[in-house]
Amino acid sequence: MGGRLIKGRGLSPGDKTAKAIVCDQFISPLGEISKDGLITSGPCEDSCISDKILVFRGGRGSTVGSYTFLELKNKNIAPSGLIIEEADQMVVTGAIISDIPLVDHVPLDIFLNDDTVTLSGSTGDVSIADVIKKRVATVYLLHKGNLLLLKRSTDMTTYPGQYGGISGYIERGETPEQTGKRETEEECGIKDAMVKAIGKDIYVRYGGLLFEITPMLMVTSKADVKLNHENSEYSWINPKSLGDYQTVPKFKETLMQFIDYL
Amino acid sequence: MKQLLLTREEEKIFDGERGEAAKIAIRLLYSLGELGGASRLIPIKSAHISGVSYKNIGEGGIQFLRKISHKVSVPTSLNPLGFDIEHGGPVTIDEGFHRKQMEIVEIYRKMGIMDSFTCTPYYFYNEPAFGDHISWAESSAIIYVNSLIGARTNRESGPSALASAIIGKTPDHGLHRDEGRRASVVVNVDEPLDYTKLAALGLYLGPKLNKLIPLIKGQKKAKSIDLKALSAALSATSSIPMFHVDGVTPEYQLISDSPEVINVGSSEIEETISKNSSQEEPELIAIGCPHLAPEELEYIAQLVKGKRKVGPDFFLFTSRDVKANARDAVRTIENFGGKVFADTCMVVSPLSNSYAKTGTNSGKASFYLPLKGYGNQKVAFMGIMDLMKWVVA
Numbered sequence: 001m002g003g004r005l006i007k008g009r010g011l012s013p014g015d016k017t018a019k020a021i022v023c024d025q026f027i028s029p030l031g032e033i034s035k036d037g038l039i040t041s042g043p044c045e046d047s048c049i050s051d052k053i054l055v056f057r058g059g060r061g062s063t064v065g066s067y068t069f070l071e072l073k074n075k076n077i078a079p080s081g082l083i084i085e086e087a088d089q090m091v092v093t094g095a096i097i098s099d100i101p102l103v104d105h106v107p108l109d110i111f112l113n114d115d116t117v118t119l120s121g122s123t124g125d126v127s128i129a130d131v132i133k134k135r136v137a138t139v140y141l142l143h144k145g146n147l148l149l150l151k152r153s154t155d156m157t158t159y160p161g162q163y164g165g166i167s168g169y170i171e172r173g174e175t176p177e178q179t180g181k182r183e184t185e186e187e188c189g190i191k192d193a194m195v196k197a198i199g200k201d202i203y204v205r206y207g208g209l210l211f212e213i214t215p216m217l218m219v220t221s222k223a224d225v226k227l228n229h230e231n232s233e234y235s236w237i238n239p240k241s242l243g244d245y246q247t248v249p250k251f252k253e254t255l256m257q258f259i260d261y262l
Numbered sequence: 263m264k265q266l267l268l269t270r271e272e273e274k275i276f277d278g279e280r281g282e283a284a285k286i287a288i289r290l291l292y293s294l295g296e297l298g299g300a301s302r303l304i305p306i307k308s309a310h311i312s313g314v315s316y317k318n319i320g321e322g323g324i325q326f327l328r329k330i331s332h333k334v335s336v337p338t339s340l341n342p343l344g345f346d347i348e349h350g351g352p353v354t355i356d357e358g359f360h361r362k363q364m365e366i367v368e369i370y371r372k373m374g375i376m377d378s379f380t381c382t383p384y385y386f387y388n389e390p391a392f393g394d395h396i397s398w399a400e401s402s403a404i405i406y407v408n409s410l411i412g413a414r415t416n417r418e419s420g421p422s423a424l425a426s427a428i429i430g431k432t433p434d435h436g437l438h439r440d441e442g443r444r445a446s447v448v449v450n451v452d453e454p455l456d457y458t459k460l461a462a463l464g465l466y467l468g469p470k471l472n473k474l475i476p477l478i479k480g481q482k483k484a485k486s487i488d489l490k491a492l493s494a495a496l497s498a499t500s501s502i503p504m505f506h507v508d509g510v511t512p513e514y515q516l517i518s519d520s521p522e523v524i525n526v527g528s529s530e531i532e533e534t535i536s537k538n539s540s541q542e543e544p545e546l547i548a549i550g551c552p553h554l555a556p557e558e559l560e561y562i563a564q565l566v567k568g569k570r571k572v573g574p575d576f577f578l579f580t581s582r583d584v585k586a587n588a589r590d591a592v593r594t595i596e597n598f599g600g601k602v603f604a605d606t607c608m609v610v611s612p613l614s615n616s617y618a619k620t621g622t623n624s625g626k627a628s629f630y631l632p633l634k635g636y637g638n639q640k641v642a643f644m645g646i647m648d649l650m651k652w653v654v655a
Binding site: 058065067072094 | 321323326421501629635
């Protein structure tokens with residue numbers, strides 16, 4: 001296993017490795033975590049969090065919730081660690097007084113149940129056993145206000161037949177912009193595309209891979225597209241009609257980062 | 263990241279020169295200050311502490327309290343516990359629970375904390391003023407004093423409010439600053455709501471807004487008592503520290519540019535009430551989450567005056583001082599056959615020792631009581647007039 005996969009914000013110190021339990025919900029530690037270490041409501045109802053890395057959206061509810069972690073710790077059935085999208089004072093306090101490492105500012109959808117996760121509550125480093133990171137650049141290419149939509153070839157290993165933008169691995173020594181320009185030329189034969197904006201990185205989990213994707217908006221004066229083998233179809237669409245297409249993960253949400261340019 | 267700077271005296275505390283308890287306290291405040299991006303600690307006028315019921319904090323909580331035990335340096339009030347200390351009830355408890363509970367109470371007493379035992383300390387015990395910087399725990403009280411009084415507190419946990427009470431300070435971030443108090447979402451409500459419907463609005467909005475501060479429109483006639491129900495339900499189901507009500511709350515003009523807008527109609531409110539309510543006949547009617555004000559006791563006394571209770575048990579929850587300030591009402595309710603308890607409530611007492619089905623007008627109680635391994639109740643959540651039908655012939 002290599003070094004860190006993703007860096008969050010370390011808020012309660014300690015290093016731990018354990019299996020993940022992923023709960024896509026806000027949790028009130030008072031009431032929604034039982035004295036036996038079970039989640040009592042929501043999508044993870046009846047799941048046990050003892051000795052697991054509990055990955056969840058965040059805390060809510062009672063300000064007594066901090067003590068729930070302390071009581072679980074006292075009974076040796078506390079979670080090994082906590083990973084949260086956005087931490088709040090109550091959960092952070094609970095983690096600190098109970099010596100449970102906690103990291104926030106990590107997206108929860110990069111984890112799967114039973115992943116073996118290692119976290120450092122001091123540095124904020126998080127890794128998942130047997131998962132490696134691949135850096136990707138994705139280009140949203142505009143021509144006269146229309147968005148280029150590509151249909152991925154059926155022989156592509158990832159997301160065959162789905163719609164997306166121009167996309168490719170960032171090679172060693174390349175900046176994301178350089179990758180974006182290179183891929184635009186390789187996949188579409190367009191050489192004049194200019195970068196208008198670089199978005200915030202997003203993460204997509206694909207089996208043993210974690211794609212760290214740098215999205216960017218580029219514009220071109222050319223409407224003529226020459227596809228290579230990676231894509232089977234292209235069209236220039238009104239960005240508003242993107243909802244009609246089955247696109248690769250997070251493609252639609254990510255376009256919203258560029259809403260001011262559309 | 264901005265660094266939190268400590269004064270020379272604070273650094274001494276941090277390094278343990280003022281003892282272990284103060285060191286634990288200031289280190290917790292320091293970590294939370296870094297989390298919130300505070301650059302300094304500021305003095306507070308009062309604190310309020312949650313984490314009193316043995317049911318909630320357990321053995322681990324007792325050990326922590328022993329470690330951090332130290333005199334508080336500002337007026338500090340305390341949340342309810344598992345039973346009424348002077349009169350017993352609302353349910354029978356075993357000797358072990360009683361002993362552990364009184365051990366917790368004694369630790370807090372030694373620290374110089376008031377015997378308030380209420381989640382509404384702003385009635386009589388510990389009333390903040392507009393603009394006061396304070397450090398409060400108890401989610402329903404935090405949101406109430408921020409929103410209705412205009413005092414300033416972050417959403418402190420039991421341990422962090424205690425740490426602030428000891429040090430007399432809190433990190434300067436979040437709700438202590440104007441920027442942290444702005445509404446970022448406008449909620450239009452299409453009809454005036456009463457106590458229970460405002461509670462339902464809280465249950466509906468909590469999970470949707472998560473931590474956003476809303477400005478609620480269309481409730482210009484809302485009274486403090488009714489907004490107390492909204493406070494409790496909204497904060498039980500989210501980490502929202504404050505709300506504004508257009509034309510009602512003191513800081514409703516604090517709003518961010520281009521807020522999101524949500525519309526809520528009577529159908530959402532009715533759906534929320536029915537979703538949170540079982541149809542079974544209750545064994546107990548429990549009112550007073552949050553604790554009742556004198557005028558609520560007087561209102562209920564009017565409803566039951568000269569009548570005899572039928573059907574389920576009828577329990578009301580408040581504080582000792584509220585009881586003392588509503589003696590006639592309490593007598594009327596007791597003559598009717600109801601009971602008025604101080605120091606405790608239906609959520610923090612081990613209610614399931616004696617009851618399995620409870621009726622309440624509290625959105626907060628309707629959230630906590632059904633949870634398995636916590637309240638274990640089937641809950642009938644409805645307005646007070648509907649609840650009274652069970653007990654008034």
